[in-house]
Amino acid sequence: MVLAVDIRNLSKDHAGEKALRGLTVGVPEPCLFGIIGADGAGKSTLMTILATLWDADQGEAKVLGRDLRKDFQSLRRDIGYMPQRFSLYQDLSVMENLDFFADIFGVTGTLKAKRKKELLDFAALTPFTRRRAGQLSGGMKQKLALACTLVHEPKLLLLDEPTVGVDPVARRDFWIMLKSLRARGITLIVSTPYMDEAALCDELILLHEGSILARGKPSQLIAAYPYRLYRVDADADVPTLTYPASKAPPEGFTLIYPSSGALHAAEPKAEKRDPFNRLRASVPHSAAVTLIQPALEDCFFALLTGAGKSTQP
Amino acid sequence: MNLRRLLAISRKEIRHILRDWQTLAVVLVMPVMMMFLYGYALNADAKDIPVMIEAPDLGPEVRTLIDKIDASQMFKVAGVIPVVDDAGELFKLYGIHALFRFPPGFSADLRRSGGAHAQVLIDGSDPNIGTMIRNAAEPMLLGATLQVMNIRQPKVLDLRSLVLYNPDQRSALFFVPGLMALILLMISALLTSIAITREKELGTMGQMLVSPLRPLEIIAGKIIPYIFLATLDGLLILVVGYLAFGVRIAGNPWLLGACSLVYVFTALSIGLMISTIAKRQQHAMFIALGATLMPTVLLSGFIFPVASMPIFLRTVSQVIPATYFLEIVRGIILKGVGLDVLWKPVAILAGEGALLTAISLRKFKVKL
Numbered sequence A: 001m002v003l004a005v006d007i008r009n010l011s012k013d014h015a016g017e018k019a020l021r022g023l024t025v026g027v028p029e030p031c032l033f034g035i036i037g038a039d040g041a042g043k044s045t046l047m048t049i050l051a052t053l054w055d056a057d058q059g060e061a062k063v064l065g066r067d068l069r070k071d072f073q074s075l076r077r078d079i080g081y082m083p084q085r086f087s088l089y090q091d092l093s094v095m096e097n098l099d100f101f102a103d104i105f106g107v108t109g110t111l112k113a114k115r116k117k118e119l120l121d122f123a124a125l126t127p128f129t130r131r132r133a134g135q136l137s138g139g140m141k142q143k144l145a146l147a148c149t150l151v152h153e154p155k156l157l158l159l160d161e162p163t164v165g166v167d168p169v170a171r172r173d174f175w176i177m178l179k180s181l182r183a184r185g186i187t188l189i190v191s192t193p194y195m196d197e198a199a200l201c202d203e204l205i206l207l208h209e210g211s212i213l214a215r216g217k218p219s220q221l222i223a224a225y226p227y228r229l230y231r232v233d234a235d236a237d238v239p240t241l242t243y244p245a246s247k248a249p250p251e252g253f254t255l256i257y258p259s260s261g262a263l264h265a266a267e268p269k270a271e272k273r274d275p276f277n278r279l280r281a282s283v284p285h286s287a288a289v290t291l292i293q294p295a296l297e298d299c300f301f302a303l304l305t306g307a308g309k310s311t312q313p
Numbered sequence B: 001m002n003l004r005r006l007l008a009i010s011r012k013e014i015r016h017i018l019r020d021w022q023t024l025a026v027v028l029v030m031p032v033m034m035m036f037l038y039g040y041a042l043n044a045d046a047k048d049i050p051v052m053i054e055a056p057d058l059g060p061e062v063r064t065l066i067d068k069i070d071a072s073q074m075f076k077v078a079g080v081i082p083v084v085d086d087a088g089e090l091f092k093l094y095g096i097h098a099l100f101r102f103p104p105g106f107s108a109d110l111r112r113s114g115g116a117h118a119q120v121l122i123d124g125s126d127p128n129i130g131t132m133i134r135n136a137a138e139p140m141l142l143g144a145t146l147q148v149m150n151i152r153q154p155k156v157l158d159l160r161s162l163v164l165y166n167p168d169q170r171s172a173l174f175f176v177p178g179l180m181a182l183i184l185l186m187i188s189a190l191l192t193s194i195a196i197t198r199e200k201e202l203g204t205m206g207q208m209l210v211s212p213l214r215p216l217e218i219i220a221g222k223i224i225p226y227i228f229l230a231t232l233d234g235l236l237i238l239v240v241g242y243l244a245f246g247v248r249i250a251g252n253p254w255l256l257g258a259c260s261l262v263y264v265f266t267a268l269s270i271g272l273m274i275s276t277i278a279k280r281q282q283h284a285m286f287i288a289l290g291a292t293l294m295p296t297v298l299l300s301g302f303i304f305p306v307a308s309m310p311i312f313l314r315t316v317s318q319v320i321p322a323t324y325f326l327e328i329v330r331g332i333i334l335k336g337v338g339l340d341v342l343w344k345p346v347a348i349l350a351g352e353g354a355l356l357t358a359i360s361l362r363k364f365k366v367k368l
Helices: A043-050 A072-078 A094-104 A109-122 A138-150 A168-183 A218-223 A275-282 A296-311 B003-019 B021-041 B060-071 B087-094 B106-113 B127-148 B169-202 B204-209 B215-245 B253-277 B281-299 B311-317 B321-335 B339-363
Strands: A003-014 A017-028 A032-036 A058-063 A079-082 A156-160 A187-192 A203-208 A211-216 A227-234 A255-259 A262-268 A286-292 B049-054 B075-081 B098-101 B119-122
Touching: A003 A043, A003 A187, A017 A043, A017 A058, A017 A187, A017 A203, A017 A211, A032 A043, A032 A168, A043 A058, A043 A156, A043 A187, A072 A079, A079 A138, A094 A109, A094 A138, A094 B003, A109 A138, A138 A156, A138 A168, A168 A187, A203 A296, A211 A218, A211 A296, A218 A296, A227 A275, A255 A296, A262 A275, A262 A296, A275 A286, B003 B021, B003 B215, B021 B169, B021 B215, B049 B060, B049 B087, B049 B127, B060 B075, B060 B106, B060 B127, B075 B087, B087 B098, B098 B127, B119 B127, B127 B169, B169 B204, B169 B215, B169 B253, B169 B281, B169 B321, B215 B253, B215 B339, B253 B281, B253 B321, B253 B339, B281 B311, B281 B321, B321 B339
Parallel strands: A032 A187, A032 A203, A079 A156, A156 A187, B049 B075, B049 B098
Antiparallel strands: A003 A017, A003 A058, A203 A211, A227 A262, A227 A286, A255 A262, B098 B119
């Protein structure tokens, strides 16, 4: 299997803290690869290192078969990097931004015209070519930024939290674009704090405090879920159910947390007792209790709380 | 280095400049505004102005007068010469501002007839100093001569003149070179350092680095538009100086242009240097103002003559590019001198620029 990215034991301190602690991961080619994690998990640090902009303190990394540290100059021709913050020129128009990136990557002549037309269609920005980038909506800005990173047809795309601050509809559109790029054979590495976007990836890692907490295909992660999961819905008296975080979970349960308007409660698969009475007894206003399939979000929650407990003294 | 990529950066930078019309307006209006402000607000005080003495006979009277001139606050005698062939040469070569000429037989005339003739040649290329010398020379020498001859003059009237509001239009000769030095420096050092740090602050520098662009292409591409802007401002100052203040270029205007480009290069290298240090635009602005504009205004000899500064500040002024550029511009515009006289300041400017550019290119980070 060809690896687009091959990282071994990568560490990096940033702002006096350990941002990455000995990361080892391989990204196959092609792949839509997700880096999932909360703020401060080390996602951006990893992305910036892969984009050749930072050097790791320790460890080795190969990107597209080349050494990240030694061959960064040649790698810069073949990767597309979209930083976390909107990094286009707000005072330039959509077309001028695209032109600039085409020019600096040496895309010229008829090829340039063809690529620009394709990308404008792809990003649905054709009607807005003369509009200043600063006057685009958040979703359109991100689409333009994506188009600009694609103008030189990179083999590897690095997108650092591309959908943060973008409305849900635009987020969905954006992911449809990423999926179609993946279908064309491009490898994409996308970091995101949104758990729901994780399910859209071919493979993903869950980062927590600079370490990989889990890696695999979404289906593998779900299959590895260690608990039995129930959804607890509210009765007509209250709009949503709550459960104090400080209070211990109901008897026999390991976890209980709010999720999409209801409570999710997880118990070990070995638990034999009837869950309904135990839940009803400790959650006031609970009505229906349903056995459900865990989503990725539930898997991550289980992993993260496990990690939280293990790091506590 | 790839010209196409360099031009792509320049094209983008020109668009930034043209779209930021407020800054553009400041850049084009400010020089004109400053010319009129300085044209009427400047006045200066000087001491230890370098002068020379032509004295074929060094009788005791003449020697006493020379001592008096040297002991005065205002003058400092740079040399005493028996016979001067070409007074203009002395002014150009030694940078003196006045030449006192005592003819042969001056002492004898004084002793015999109780009256003698003397002459003072005054450098008018710096009108403030010229006016001051003219005003001070006669009363000082007269008093000294009377003292030498042991004559007590009854004090009937003591009239001192003080020029207010600088009505003399020739003061333009003084501030036009100074403003050239200031404005060119500001455009080159301040605007370029801001333009480069802006890319860092907005995160677009990272985006540019992840591309085939090389540091030299980024830097040169960003700088070129500002060279044109500086040229435009230089021309603006000269044209307004000519039309509104009657300042003519006595020397070769092409030489002035070429020397100005050398100065712009030095100033750009300062801007580059600042941009390798500063992380934010405001940061860059404060460094640029503090490290370039302030010393230029205060220490280059633009407003306060370098001669009147304490030794420490005089040393600082020897490092400031504007000190040399002022020498060049005043030389070309006012005295009409050529490279044969000005090669030294030009070489110093070029050397400073080359040094700072080399350091900045070395310090330019290809990573974040």
